[in-house]
Amino acid sequence: MPRPNVSEERKNQILEAAMTVFAERGFHEARMDDIAQKSGLSKGALYLYYKSKDAIIAAMLRYFFTLAMKNLRHMHTFEGSVSQQLLDYTRRIGAEAERMAFFTPIAWEFYAVAGRQKSVRLLLKDYFAEYRQTLAVLIQKGIDSGEFRQVNAETVATTVASLHEGLALLSVVDPKAVNWSEQGMEAVRLLLDGLRTR
Amino acid sequence: MPRPNVSEERKNQILEAAMTVFAERGFHEARMDDIAQKSGLSKGALYLYYKSKDAIIAAMLRYFFTLAMKNLRHMHTFEGSVSQQLLDYTRRIGAEAERMAFFTPIAWEFYAVAGRQKSVRLLLKDYFAEYRQTLAVLIQKGIDSGEFRQVNAETVATTVASLHEGLALLSVVDPKAVNWSEQGMEAVRLLLDGLRTR
């Protein structure tokens, strides 16, 4: 009787352990031994499923990216006025940011790498380009429908995206003072106040 | 005749070299050898002036903090309407962000560490608290003077601070698409549009 293919299961098992370890210790301070221990596998087993430590890091980043992209593309399914859709999306990623707060240090470490390595930076560039583009399309719809004033949709999109990223930092640094969801919603409302046709 | 104290000069010499090296390679990939070479001193000499690599990192972060704090406190000296002051300050830190773009990866690496270590996080917390507080005072002045609507000054402050931080990321990742100064000014203008009394 062939054993069920455990490969996917193991890869996830390792990834999950790795995410925790990388979040707790950082890319470099994380030891393969830590990941092995946390995953309940031996060190050798890690190498059956991933070629190297870097490959685990890459897989983890891919995972986070895919998740973020999914959230992004989900935006198109929201209904109601553009304002409402923007608030809905903000609420959604606020919840996600809070759920993932533990893992945000990974993002910053990744940003640091991106700041230094062009190849890595290009990945981020594409992601943020889509981020801004998705928002810009939405904003433009608001302008076209007369819901918003005649503003530059891309500028607004960049503003919203920056806001989201910055809030992740402030809310992790001082969770009591800065609550992502709350502040995010309020910030978007303030912005919408300025956008709406009078 | 006592020689002039060379100690401060050496410490700065090392710090300057370290900043470049850390920016280029990251905390971990930066080698003491690199710093020694770049500073024109011997590896042994580094240890005469700093207890360890971590001590150099700490000194460097202290340096950046002090600089940022100075910029922050400078805000009080701006003149004109609150809107004008806010735009002036944004312009100022935009210029600073662009000048320092090369060093921003250091900030993200530092944020990553802060996300993991409470002691480090507290430093950042105080910094951002002052950041928000300074802005909040300014906003409140705008409200009190009737320049702005009755909004929550702290919320607006958090919004502006988040915006600033997020822009640093987007502008480094895609400098062609996102220009800090330009986008920063526009974003603040959008926000002010929503704040102003009708």
Added chain:
Amino acid sequence: MPRPNVSEERKNQILEAAMTVFAERGFHEARMDDIAQKSGLSKGALYLYYKSKDAIIAAMLRYFFTLAMKNLRHMHTFEGSVSQQLLDYTRRIGAEAERMAFFTPIAWEFYAVAGRQKSVRLLLKDYFAEYRQTLAVLIQKGIDSGEFRQVNAETVATTVASLHEGLALLSVVDPKAVNWSEQGMEAVRLLLDGLRTR
């Protein structure tokens, strides 16, 4: 009905694969995985038939030894003058050397081990002792029959054996410049020229 004993077949299957892999990669660089793959068996199966990697190496060396010994003993069956027998034998092992050229690196690796480990060296010692002895008997026959001058048969035997071994090296290193069969035959002829009674 008992199945035919598959054990010997498997062992040979493994040995054949191992010979190729060891020749291509060397004792240490050869992986049990390589041997498993090449043999068409699973890695676990190797251990059903051989206790360890070293056991496979040992079996392989035993195989080569047996082959060489067989060639050696075959010498007695040659006919004609001693000179003719010597040339026949040289032709024979020349052909063998050329056929086995691919595997000669294994021999050198084995010689290296023998140089370091007494137990292994003793195996080789016996082999070369028989080699020299077989040749010496032949040479002595030539002396006794008056075909050769009064020389030391053992010295000549050692000379011939050394020649054979050295040619293996030179011909593998530079096959275009040194052809085992050709050079071997010529070398033996030269030697015979000096041996023949005037």
Added chain:
Amino acid sequence: MPRPNVSEERKNQILEAAMTVFAERGFHEARMDDIAQKSGLSKGALYLYYKSKDAIIAAMLRYFFTLAMKNLRHMHTFEGSVSQQLLDYTRRIGAEAERMAFFTPIAWEFYAVAGRQKSVRLLLKDYFAEYRQTLAVLIQKGIDSGEFRQVNAETVATTVASLHEGLALLSVVDPKAVNWSEQGMEAVRLLLDGLRTR
């Protein structure tokens, strides 16, 4: 006061230790720790002077090669009849072979690598080409002067070179039965007997 440059001294110190360790344990079984210990340095120090284990191996082989080449080129300085020169050279490398017997396993391991890797084989090829060429020139001189019969000088050279190499093996495997110097001299004498004009 500047310390004397210890670099060359250390490199030799390491090389000497490495030669012993490689001879005793082989390329792969030799541990960097062993070399460190034997050299009286720390493991880290090895890497100050050699880039890697492979670099040490390469340096060692270069050392042996250079030595062998030097012996080879020394041949031109011998005087007397060609027979005498050939015997002198044989005596010389016989002494060398006996002095170096402990290190010969290194040569076989190297031959094994050469058998598998073209780049390595080319090094050996050049060495043996020069070896044969040097001998061939000498032999030809003997022919031209009427000391030797009309034989193919290159064939004789290959014969002598093979003899030398083969003797190294037989004498290490069974030092009591095969004494390099003695057998080498006798073997060359036998050959000369066949070469001399009658």
Added chain:
DNA sequence: CATGAATGAGCGTTCATTCAT
């Protein structure tokens, strides 16, 4: 018999730190 997933001891290499000069 046979499999191949899992193990873990072991090694080459790096680099922050020390210290004799």
Added chain:
DNA sequence: AATGAATGAACGCTCATTCAT
């Protein structure tokens, strides 16, 4: 004060061997 040679602990990765199925 300054040097840079030396140290050695630590880590990523490999692979012969085992064993549950």
